[in-house]
Amino acid sequence: xxxxxxxxxxxxxxxxxxxxxxxxxxxxxxxxxxxxxxxxxxxxxxxxxxxxxxxxxxxxxxxxxxxxxxxxxxxxxxxxxxxxxxxxxxxxxxxxxxxxxxxxxxxxxxxxxxxxxxxxxxxxxxxxxxxxxxxxxxxxxxxxxxxxxxxxxxxxxxxxxxxxxxxxxxxxxxxxxxxxxxxxxxxxxxxx
Numbered sequence: 001x002x003x004x005x006x007x008x009x010x011x012x013x014x015x016x017x018x019x020x021x022x023x024x025x026x027x028x029x030x031x032x033x034x035x036x037x038x039x040x041x042x043x044x045x046x047x048x049x050x051x052x053x054x055x056x057x058x059x060x061x062x063x064x065x066x067x068x069x070x071x072x073x074x075x076x077x078x079x080x081x082x083x084x085x086x087x088x089x090x091x092x093x094x095x096x097x098x099x100x101x102x103x104x105x106x107x108x109x110x111x112x113x114x115x116x117x118x119x120x121x122x123x124x125x126x127x128x129x130x131x132x133x134x135x136x137x138x139x140x141x142x143x144x145x146x147x148x149x150x151x152x153x154x155x156x157x158x159x160x161x162x163x164x165x166x167x168x169x170x171x172x173x174x175x176x177x178x179x180x181x182x183x184x185x186x187x188x189x190x191x192x
Contacts, residue, residue, distance in 0.1 A: 001060045001085065003101035003172050005156065006052045007109070007164065008180045011094045013044035022182065026050040027064055041094075048096030049089040052180065056087065056100045076134050088131045088166075095162050105168040106131025112161045121163040125153055128167035 013019050019040070023031065030050035037043045057064045062085070070080035079085050088107040090097045099107035108127035110120035129147055130137045140146065154172040156164035158179055166172050 001100065001102045002176055003099070003103070003105065003166075003168060003170060004056060004059065004176045004178065005097070005099045005107065005154075005164075005166055005172055006056055006178050006180050007095060007097050007156075007158065008048050008052055008182070009094055010041075010044040010048035010091070010096050012182060013047050014040050016040075018182070019044060019047065022047060022051060026054060029069060045091035045094075045096055049091055049098060051182075052096055052098035053087060053089060055180065056098050060085065060100060072134060074134055074136070076131070088128070090127070090131075092162065095160075095164075097164060099166050099168070099172075101168050103169045104132050104134075105166065106133070107164070107166045109165075110163045112163060121155065121165070124163045124165035125155075125167070128153065128165045132167040 013022060023034065026047065034043050034046045037046060054064055057067060067079040067085065068081050069077050071077055084102050085100065086103060086105045087098065087100045088105050090108045092109045093111035095109050097107050097109045099105050106128040108124040108131070110124045112120050126140055127137065129151060130140055132151055133148065150169055151167050152169065152171055154166045156166070156177055158164070
């Protein structure tokens with residue numbers, strides 16, 4: 001499987017009719033997670049990451065029903081019956097992100113806020129590394145030099161007010177980075 005990254009604007013999913021249409025397209029485990037939120041913005045973000053994961057799974061040649069999600073003790077999700085299919089999810093403000101690879105991978109998106117206490121790009125780098133290595137974020141605070149040199153960071157610029165970072169063992173080529181749109185004629189409703 002080739003390492004790929006998918007990003008989507010979740011603002012349209014805040015519309016009740018649009019939300020309900022796409023909600024039906026994600027599996028039951030994702031619907032339960034969405035239902036655990038009360039705020040529509042949070043529900044839309046959770047739905048957006050679910051749609052991207054579904055799209056990534058289908059694009060990699062699988063049926064989502066084939067893959068069973070399980071969780072590490074740390075809470076990191078993985079596919080129990082295909083542990084070599086690595087994925088990472090992130091969302092911030094009105095963006096959802098999904099990265100997949102046959103190598104350990106982490107991704108993070110952060111909105112750029114004027115009053116932020118920490119640089120959003122640095123925070124996204126830290127979060128993506130923690131996800132890729134399954135190391136506790138707290139153990140990495142202030143220890144950037146402790147990063148394993150076999151991991152590299154790919155920073156993505158869509159010319160919007162967000163910082164996107166992917167951490168894995170290879171640089172992600174631009175041809176494998178997709179800004180997706182909702183479109184019901186495409187596989188599971190997404191186009192790239």
